[in-house]
Amino acid sequence: MEALKQKILSEGKVLSESVLKVDSFLNHQIDPELMQEIGREFADRYADAGVTKILTLESSGIAPAVMTGLTMGVPVIFARKRKSLTLTNHLYSAEVYSFTKREANEISISQDFITSEDTVLIMDDFLANGQAVIGMINILQQADAQLAGIGIVIEKGFQEGGRKIRNQGYRVETLANIAELTDGQVTFMKEEKV
Numbered sequence: 001m002e003a004l005k006q007k008i009l010s011e012g013k014v015l016s017e018s019v020l021k022v023d024s025f026l027n028h029q030i031d032p033e034l035m036q037e038i039g040r041e042f043a044d045r046y047a048d049a050g051v052t053k054i055l056t057l058e059s060s061g062i063a064p065a066v067m068t069g070l071t072m073g074v075p076v077i078f079a080r081k082r083k084s085l086t087l088t089n090h091l092y093s094a095e096v097y098s099f100t101k102r103e104a105n106e107i108s109i110s111q112d113f114i115t116s117e118d119t120v121l122i123m124d125d126f127l128a129n130g131q132a133v134i135g136m137i138n139i140l141q142q143a144d145a146q147l148a149g150i151g152i153v154i155e156k157g158f159q160e161g162g163r164k165i166r167n168q169g170y171r172v173e174t175l176a177n178i179a180e181l182t183d184g185q186v187t188f189m190k191e192e193k194v
């Protein structure tokens, strides 16, 4: 998606050869117009997939997921990373190792919101080694729900997550796929459609 790529090039900060900071429009301050465009793009790509719910992970997946849910007319559920006083039992949970925080978190959703009747689109802000997405797939398996596919705003194609998940036969759509982060520069994958 060209507008997203331009935003990454103009505002993204390469923190290391494996970490990109996009705090000015996605991970801290949020650009609502760009999120709306992102939502329309995912809604368009998954228009015929029979999606009934979107599942994401707090907190940075929520903005693009809500915009996609708004366009598709389906509810959005975000898995919680911390135990909450109001989310105590009747849960589906999975262990996820966090790429940015370097620690394992248990992610959970209430069993009330995803059932075997649902066809779910999984979304997240970044795809790195795939741990977050694999944790959410695990939760859908516990719920016996169908997986329509995965929608990722920024994939780091030089890390293994995308290949691992596609090799399992799942559909993965990404709006900007990064080939490398070297010398402070972002280089996108060549085959990426714009």
Ligand code: 5GP
Pocket (backbone or CB within 6 Å): 018, 019, 020, 021, 022, 027, 057, 060, 097, 098, 099, 100, 124, 125, 126, 127, 128, 129, 130, 131, 132, 133, 161
């Ligand atoms: P994975 O589980 O695929 O290894 O990593 C994806 C998760 O880690 C995402 O939910 C995202 O929040 C975070 N993440 C991974 N790589 C980056 C990165 O380069 N920049 C930022 N801001 N977050 C990242």
